[in-house]
Amino acid sequence: MALRKTIRSRRLGKQLREFRHQANLRQEDLVVVMNEGLNSEYRISGNHWRRTENGLSRLTPVHLARFCEVLEVEEEQATALERLRAKADEPGWWQEYSDILSEIGEMLLELGEDAVRIRTYDTVFIQGLLQIETYTAAVANSAIATVRTVDVDRVVELRMRRQKRLSDPDFRGLSAVLTEGAIRTIVGGPAVMAAQLRHLLQISQNPKVEIRILP
Incomplete structure (x- = not known):
């Protein structure tokens, strides 16, 4: 699902990208490996994953769990990623004012809230x-x-x-x-x-x- 980029979604995307780089995997290779362990209805597209790493698409708990499984992310780090994923998925109250706020304005308000x-x-x-x-x-x-x-x-x-x-x-x-x-x-x-x-x-x-x- 597409969304307006936020500080939290950018932070999540950055961490996912860092884990992928540490595993020396390209985005397309990661998606292939992730999809091998998922039922067809849960498979993720390469475009969706690219947008997720850029903070522009939501990530489901299923996809994050599969990501952590494939990259053998330690339990403590996986728990921290899930907390960040859930936080990024929560709409902030300031998003009610997106019609009068720029994307940068929303990000500044989000920073203030955190x-x-x-x-x-x-x-x-x-x-x-x-x-x-x-x-x-x-x-x-x-x-x-x-x-x-x-x-x-x-x-x-x-x-x-x-x-x-x-x-x-x-x-x-x-x-x-x-x-x-x-x-x-x-x-x-x-x-x-x-x-x-x-x-x-x-x-x-x-x-x-x-x-x-x-x-």
Whole structure:
């Protein structure tokens, strides 16, 4: 099954390719050997395998198990591959916004979801993980050349959902550096900016959030 390339699917594809290279097998040779041990309904095509190694096709548990059997992958490594396969197969919540996100944008969000620590440096606008809704809407409206008016609400919704990562139990911390210009530039008017700055003061009380201002 085809899919949009993700960090997880790329990571899985890379690991599969490394195991194949270690076994000194070409893709077409690997597929032949794998198919010898599979019933006809489970056989995999060379094109599907190529796309899997490129992070563009899903891999079934049957195919991964056969791959590990053929290449004699150790049990611990096979278990790690299966966890990664299952993770790559799970749709991320950000994929609901694929109509307003580029492939690179989706990958960046995915990286943020997998990261346990995030460090950011922002010079123009306040870091997205620290924005309030009205500030985000003002930023999106200022980028009207690249964000359609009808998409502004979805951009705001996406950013607010992304901020939930800060409260996840496995997330360890955000370290954000903002330039002085980012907090002095009025975005959305004085009332919006005042509310945004109050939010920065409030969220900085969160032990997982560190905010520094660069003069």
